[in-house]
Amino acid sequence: MPFRDAIQGIIKKADKAWEEFSHPTSQPPGPSNNGPPPPPIPAATRPPAYQEPGLQPQIYWQPNLHSQAPVSANFYHEQGQHGWGNQESQNYVDHPQNSFHSPQGDALIVRALINHGHPDHAQKFTSARLSSHQTLGRPRGCLSARITAPVARGIWPAFWLLPKDPFKWPEDGEVDIMEAWNGDAVNHTCLHWGHFNGEDWDKHRVLETPIPNINSPQGVRYDFIWDEDESTGRGRLAWLIDGRPIMRAEKPPGTRKMSDFRILINIAVGGNVCQGVMPSDGCYETVVRELAMWDAPPWGWTQFESIWNDCKDGNTM
Structure with a gap:
C-alpha cells in the first residue's frame, strides 16, 4: 500500500477515534497491571475541604489552545530519532498530524502514529515532544493540567519538567507529573536528580498510583506544587491527582531552582x-486541557501544610 494511502487511513481512523472520544458510548477499558497494585484512586474524587476564604489562586500563565493558534506559539518541537537515552523507537517530528490544537475545543493533542510497514524507517513511528517556551518562572506556585492519556502496550505518554537549556541531566533534576507506560493505567510520580547506581542509589523518589480512569474522556487533573527559598535552594514539592495529595519530597540540594524548569509533553x-514491546499500527493520543500555572495551590498557601501532611514520601528506587 502506498505511504500516502496508509497514512491517510491512519489519520481517518484517528479522526473516527476522536469522534468516539468526544462522544463516548461506552466506558474505556480498565487497567491491565502486571501484579498487585496499591489501592487505586477512585474514578470520582472530591478535593478535601481546604478552601481558603477570600484568597482564590490566580493564573499567571495559560497557553492559547484555540484551534487557530499554532502549537509553536507555546512550545518548541524537540526532534530526532536517537533513542533519547531510553532505547526509544519513535521519531519526534514537528508535523501537524502529530501535534495540533483540537478543532472541537481548547485542547492540545499529541499523537503517536504507528505504521510498521512503512518503507522509510524514519516514518514508521512518528510522535511529538513539546517543550514549553514558558518556565515555571517563580519560586513557588502550582502547575496544573487535565489530561487524557493513551493506555496501550508499547506506548509511553508523559507530562513532566526539565530545567531550561543548557542543563545537565540528571544532576540538575527532573520532575515527572504524569507518566504511564506499556498498557498499565498506573501513574508514576517521580523526582530524579542522580544516576541509578553507586552513591546515587537513593537519589530518586517515586510513587505508583493506579488510575482506572486515566484514559477517560473527561481526563484526570494533575497538580504539581513547588515552594522554594531561592537564597538557600531549599524547598518542598507536592503532587496531587484529581485533588488528592499523592507524593511529597524535599527539593534536593544542588538541583536547579524551580523557576528554571519548563514543561515537556510527549509520547514515546x-x-x-x-x-521491548512495540505498539500495534494505529494512532495514540494524549489530550491536554486546562493547562495553567497558578500563583498558589488549589486551596491557597495557608493550606499547603495540610496538603503536605496528607502526601506520602516517595520511595527510593
Whole structure:
C-alpha cells in the first residue's frame, strides 16, 4: 500500500477515534497491571475541604489552545530519532498530524502514529515532544493540567519538567507529573536528580498510583506544587491527582531552582520501560486541557501544610 494511502487511513481512523472520544458510548477499558497494585484512586474524587476564604489562586500563565493558534506559539518541537537515552523507537517530528490544537475545543493533542510497514524507517513511528517556551518562572506556585492519556502496550505518554537549556541531566533534576507506560493505567510520580547506581542509589523518589480512569474522556487533573527559598535552594514539592495529595519530597540540594524548569509533553514508543514491546499500527493520543500555572495551590498557601501532611514520601528506587 502506498505511504500516502496508509497514512491517510491512519489519520481517518484517528479522526473516527476522536469522534468516539468526544462522544463516548461506552466506558474505556480498565487497567491491565502486571501484579498487585496499591489501592487505586477512585474514578470520582472530591478535593478535601481546604478552601481558603477570600484568597482564590490566580493564573499567571495559560497557553492559547484555540484551534487557530499554532502549537509553536507555546512550545518548541524537540526532534530526532536517537533513542533519547531510553532505547526509544519513535521519531519526534514537528508535523501537524502529530501535534495540533483540537478543532472541537481548547485542547492540545499529541499523537503517536504507528505504521510498521512503512518503507522509510524514519516514518514508521512518528510522535511529538513539546517543550514549553514558558518556565515555571517563580519560586513557588502550582502547575496544573487535565489530561487524557493513551493506555496501550508499547506506548509511553508523559507530562513532566526539565530545567531550561543548557542543563545537565540528571544532576540538575527532573520532575515527572504524569507518566504511564506499556498498557498499565498506573501513574508514576517521580523526582530524579542522580544516576541509578553507586552513591546515587537513593537519589530518586517515586510513587505508583493506579488510575482506572486515566484514559477517560473527561481526563484526570494533575497538580504539581513547588515552594522554594531561592537564597538557600531549599524547598518542598507536592503532587496531587484529581485533588488528592499523592507524593511529597524535599527539593534536593544542588538541583536547579524551580523557576528554571519548563514543561515537556510527549509520547514515546517502546523504550526500556516497555521492555521491548512495540505498539500495534494505529494512532495514540494524549489530550491536554486546562493547562495553567497558578500563583498558589488549589486551596491557597495557608493550606499547603495540610496538603503536605496528607502526601506520602516517595520511595527510593
